[in-house]
Amino acid sequence: MMIFFKVIVVFKMEPEYLEKELLIRGTEINYLFICKTKLWYFAKGITMEQESDFVDLGKFLHEKSYFGEEKEVQIGTINIDFIKRKNIIEIHEVKKGKSMEKAHEIQALYYLYYLKRYGIEAKAILNYPKLREIKEIILDGREGEVEGAIKEVEKIKSMPNPPKPKKSKICKKCSYYELCWI
Numbered sequence: 001m002m003i004f005f006k007v008i009v010v011f012k013m014e015p016e017y018l019e020k021e022l023l024i025r026g027t028e029i030n031y032l033f034i035c036k037t038k039l040w041y042f043a044k045g046i047t048m049e050q051e052s053d054f055v056d057l058g059k060f061l062h063e064k065s066y067f068g069e070e071k072e073v074q075i076g077t078i079n080i081d082f083i084k085r086k087n088i089i090e091i092h093e094v095k096k097g098k099s100m101e102k103a104h105e106i107q108a109l110y111y112l113y114y115l116k117r118y119g120i121e122a123k124a125i126l127n128y129p130k131l132r133e134i135k136e137i138i139l140d141g142r143e144g145e146v147e148g149a150i151k152e153v154e155k156i157k158s159m160p161n162p163p164k165p166k167k168s169k170i171c172k173k174c175s176y177y178e179l180c181w182i
Contacts, residue, residue, distance in 0.1 A: 022114055026078050028153050029110040029146075038163040038176050039153065048175035049133035078111050081127075089122040091115070098128060099170070105137055106149055112139040113146040 031039035032131050041048075073080045084090040108124035115122050116139060117125050124137040139146075156163065165171075165180040174180075 006159060022117070022150070023077055024110070024150055026080075026107045026110055028157070030100075030103045030107040032149055032153050032156070033106055034100055034170070035165070035168070035174065035176075035178055036156055036163045037165040038174065040156050040159060041176055041179065043153075043157040046179070048179060059133050061170075076114070078114050080111060089115075089120065090125055091122055092125045092127055094127045096128075096130060098131065101135075104139055105135075106146070108137040109139060109142055109146050110149065112137070113143060116143075130158075 010157055028043055031042055073083050080091045081094045082092045084092065091108070093104060093108055093111075096105075104126050108126060112122055112124055126135040126137060128134065171177055171181065
């Protein structure tokens, strides 16, 4: 595991290796597919998650699942739930349920894209412990999809005001609900 991190540090010290440093967090990519207003608030440092019972449940699931794994692996701007080293590196994301599956998938793709820029080939595994399901994600030609999401996140983050919220069935469970609707 240490060698893996040393490789990344060497590349980070050579800025000419990367044409542009990726400064987007995985959560921001995830929020792009959940709610653009939530993404804007989060990107501006307005966080409401500490008040959310749903976020607490997700943290509890994450902590109580997958014993023996090194959790919360920070690599640059991304924070991976845990990593396994097999014949190929597996990055794992633990999720509560599948209702936001598209957001989970693009977040995993972003992590793979990020690592690939450092020359690290990996695959992602979405873990749904409550459902006892997993889903394997590989980048495999989907870089354009990730690059489009990155551009959209950058555009939203540069806006002077938040995008107008759109009512959705998930709004009432969102930790930003009062900020948007009351």
